[in-house]
Amino acid sequence: MFLDPTKAVAHKLGYADPAALILHLPLRYEDETRITPLRDAHLGDTVQVEGVVEHSEIQNRPRRQLVVQLSCGDSGHLYFRLLHFYPSQVALLKPGTRVRVLGEIRPGYFGAEMVHPQFRVVRENTPLPDRLSPVYPSVAGLSQYAIRLAVEDALARVDCSDPLPAPSDLPEPLPNFAAALQALHHPPPDADPADPADLEAREGPAWRRIKYDELLAQQLSLRLAARHRQTLCAPALPEDGGLEARLIAALPFVLTEAQGRVLREIRRDLARPQPMNRMLQGDVGSGKTLVAALAALPALAAGHQVAVMAPTEILAEQLYLKFHEWLQPLGVGVAWLTAALKGKAKKATLLGLAEGSIRLAVGTHALFQNDVSFHDLALVIVDEQHRFGVAQRLALRTKGAQVASSEPLVANASGDLPLATGHWQPHLLMMSATPIPRSLAMSYFADLDVSVIDELPPGRTPIVTRTVSARRRAEVVARLRDYCLGGAQAYWVCPLVEESEKLQLRAVQESHAELALQLPELKVGLIHGRMKADEKAAVMGAFKAGELHLLVATTVIEVGVDVPNAALMVIEHAERYGLAQLHQLRGRVGRGARVSACVLLYESALSDTARRRLKIIHDHNDGFAIARADLALRGPGEFLGAKQSGQQMLRFADPLADADLLELARAAAPGLLEQYPEGVERHLERWLPRGLDLFRA
Ligand code: ADP
Numbered sequence: 001m002f003l004d005p006t007k008a009v010a011h012k013l014g015y016a017d018p019a020a021l022i023l024h025l026p027l028r029y030e031d032e033t034r035i036t037p038l039r040d041a042h043l044g045d046t047v048q049v050e051g052v053v054e055h056s057e058i059q060n061r062p063r064r065q066l067v068v069q070l071s072c073g074d075s076g077h078l079y080f081r082l083l084h085f086y087p088s089q090v091a092l093l094k095p096g097t098r099v100r101v102l103g104e105i106r107p108g109y110f111g112a113e114m115v116h117p118q119f120r121v122v123r124e125n126t127p128l129p130d131r132l133s134p135v136y137p138s139v140a141g142l143s144q145y146a147i148r149l150a151v152e153d154a155l156a157r158v159d160c161s162d163p164l165p166a167p168s169d170l171p172e173p174l175p176n177f178a179a180a181l182q183a184l185h186h187p188p189p190d191a192d193p194a195d196p197a198d199l200e201a202r203e204g205p206a207w208r209r210i211k212y213d214e215l216l217a218q219q220l221s222l223r224l225a226a227r228h229r230q231t232l233c234a235p236a237l238p239e240d241g242g243l244e245a246r247l248i249a250a251l252p253f254v255l256t257e258a259q260g261r262v263l264r265e266i267r268r269d270l271a272r273p274q275p276m277n278r279m280l281q282g283d284v285g286s287g288k289t290l291v292a293a294l295a296a297l298p299a300l301a302a303g304h305q306v307a308v309m310a311p312t313e314i315l316a317e318q319l320y321l322k323f324h325e326w327l328q329p330l331g332v333g334v335a336w337l338t339a340a341l342k343g344k345a346k347k348a349t350l351l352g353l354a355e356g357s358i359r360l361a362v363g364t365h366a367l368f369q370n371d372v373s374f375h376d377l378a379l380v381i382v383d384e385q386h387r388f389g390v391a392q393r394l395a396l397r398t399k400g401a402q403v404a405s406s407e408p409l410v411a412n413a414s415g416d417l418p419l420a421t422g423h424w425q426p427h428l429l430m431m432s433a434t435p436i437p438r439s440l441a442m443s444y445f446a447d448l449d450v451s452v453i454d455e456l457p458p459g460r461t462p463i464v465t466r467t468v469s470a471r472r473r474a475e476v477v478a479r480l481r482d483y484c485l486g487g488a489q490a491y492w493v494c495p496l497v498e499e500s501e502k503l504q505l506r507a508v509q510e511s512h513a514e515l516a517l518q519l520p521e522l523k524v525g526l527i528h529g530r531m532k533a534d535e536k537a538a539v540m541g542a543f544k545a546g547e548l549h550l551l552v553a554t555t556v557i558e559v560g561v562d563v564p565n566a567a568l569m570v571i572e573h574a575e576r577y578g579l580a581q582l583h584q585l586r587g588r589v590g591r592g593a594r595v596s597a598c599v600l601l602y603e604s605a606l607s608d609t610a611r612r613r614l615k616i617i618h619d620h621n622d623g624f625a626i627a628r629a630d631l632a633l634r635g636p637g638e639f640l641g642a643k644q645s646g647q648q649m650l651r652f653a654d655p656l657a658d659a660d661l662l663e664l665a666r667a668a669a670p671g672l673l674e675q676y677p678e679g680v681e682r683h684l685e686r687w688l689p690r691g692l693d694l695f696r697a
């Protein structure tokens with residue numbers, strides 16, 4: 001159907017299907033629709049000028065270049081230079097050749113000049129194009145010309161009609177899809193649906209139409225995913241066999257009201273024979289772990305298995321200790337599985353999971369590797385969910401489904417999972433302290449129920465946050481000494497060196513050596529990501545037991561670590577950290593009754609953004625407020641784990657900036673699915689040719 005060069009271009013640009021080229025939209029445009037007389041062009045303008053070559057020569061100084069002198073009639077002369085050129089171009093640009101050059105006018109040695117303009121050879125009356133020329137995103141070795149031809153070919157061959165009725169209820173009328181594509185690929189200069197400034201800013205009716213269609217595809221696929229989930233089976237778990245009452249009775253505290261409420265929401269889901277898909281959000285320290293342990297009880301009471309997954313070894317260890325503490329007295333053994341588990345111990349654990357003698361396992365993603373099989377997995381709990389990439393979450397789902405049905409779900413050619421009934425999938429509970437703003441949750445997680453713990457356990461002393469210049473480091477160290485000698489413990493978090501693990505290691509080792517030297521009266525421990533798991537566990541154990549005063553650490557302690565007696569944290573080079581990360585780090589203190597403090601050391605000469613970010617952390621203790629501010633500063637990537645997975649879920653629309661379109665698409669989706677199932681299928685093929693898996697994760 002497509003011409004071969006079209007296919008080749010599509011593949012080079014990373015599209016499996018050349019039809020996708022219709023949505024390969026320009027980055028910007030060049031205006032070749034008019035010729036500016038040279039005398040009317042000002043320095044700094046980007047203009048198209050026509051003239052006849054008078055002279056051209058290759059110069060070697062200051063570097064090799066082709067210099068062409070162009071006569072533009074009574075307008076004078078223009079010089080242009082090509083720094084990279086082919087012999088064919090030298091031959092083309094002989095005296096007498098008429099050319100049109102497009103570029104920025106700059107002051108040159110001999111007068112006006114252009115450096116590396118676009119040019120093309122024309123005849124005296126070659127007509128001007130009446131449309132702006134698109135400039136497409138490209139890859140090395142692929143010319144704009146080739147892309148333009150390929151896009152043309154695709155536009156001519158692909159059916160661009162609207163498979164679904166146009167969006168209604170918009171304040172302004174939007175063009176149909178085909179017209180929007182025409183306006184974006186070939187905009188008329190200065191014409192209405194396509195003002196070039198709007199086009200480049202990705203605004204205006206044509207762009208709004210494209211964004212709406214993209215958001216609609218997303219909403220439709222989320223609805224389909226939800227519908228798909230309704231066809232899956234999971235064990236209904238209405239009873240807890242009295243375990244819950246026993247666990248709660250053994251606690252030294254009572255549940256907060258918020259913990260009680262989210263637990264009831266979870267229990268309602270678990271009682272149903274469809275898999276739960278719930279996100280539990282709660283700020284750092286709000287007590288999610290206990291809710292998770294309580295959520296596991298109905299599955300355990302019914303004799304099923306539960307898997308609890310954490311993003312790091314340290315966190316897995318911490319979870320293990322908590323679960324062990326709470327569940328052991330109820331007669332539930334807790335197993336432990338990370339990549340660090342080897343040999344006989346690992347063999348025994350794998351066997352126990354496969355046979356079903358182990359009912360609850362805590363671990364890292366090692367839990368979902370190929371060598372692990374579960375006998376009867378009914379519930380998967382994922383802690384710090386945002387730390388896992390989309391791909392990992394998907395793998396976990398598939399694993400769970402295979403395990404539960406012993407009949408793998410096979411994706412069909414489009415990558416879609418079959419909608420047949422009778423497939424088993426375990427219940428899924430995800431937890432995160434990184435709150436997802438409502439508009440994002442609506443956009444990305446429509447197939448997700450959300451519970452929020454909006455209250456911290458009582459008796460917490462608020463954390464006092466101070467920002468201090470690194471020049472006052474010595475004072476901070478002195479205060480730290482007094483503090484630790486008074487019986488408290490502290491963390492010292494080392495500067496983040498994102499570029500290099502080696503440098504990161506050196507930074508933490510240097511800080512440790514220096515602090516150990518400066519604080520001879522304190523026991524100073526060291527923990528970082530390059531240590532072996534059992535080494536890390538030993539250090540954490542010693543810190544927890546109060547054998548170390550000060551723990552010098554990298555961000556390995558970022559999530560979940562819970563040592564109530566540690567009430568002071570110093571973060572070096574705080575300006576290098578993201579806000580969510582600082583909030584997580586700071587959340588390691590303020591867990592006990594002591595007055596807690598967090599000192600953010602910063603290098604002087606802070607940039608404006610860095611200053612604003614530190615101020616946000618200084619001013620707010622509430623993760624939701626910080627998340628809102630962070631979102632405004634940095635965009636949504638961080639919240640979605642999109643960075644880790646490298647997957648971009650929306651190419652054109654922005655769920656925040658285009659919130660009105662998102663709302664419309666969301667409202668329209670159910671009716672469209674009902675009335676136009678075939679149109680929906682065509683719309684999704686256009687927008688999500690590689691299947692819907694991403695949205696199910
Ligand atoms: P996070 O939500 O950040 O995972 P944790 O589950 O680690 O928080 O809980 C933080 C601390 O609060 C733990 O020491 C936990 O035992 C304690 N905790 C949990 N629930 C309560 C409660 N209702 N009252 C008092 N302390 C609680």
Ligand code: MG
Pocket residue numbers: 288289383559560
């Ligand atoms: Mg936690």
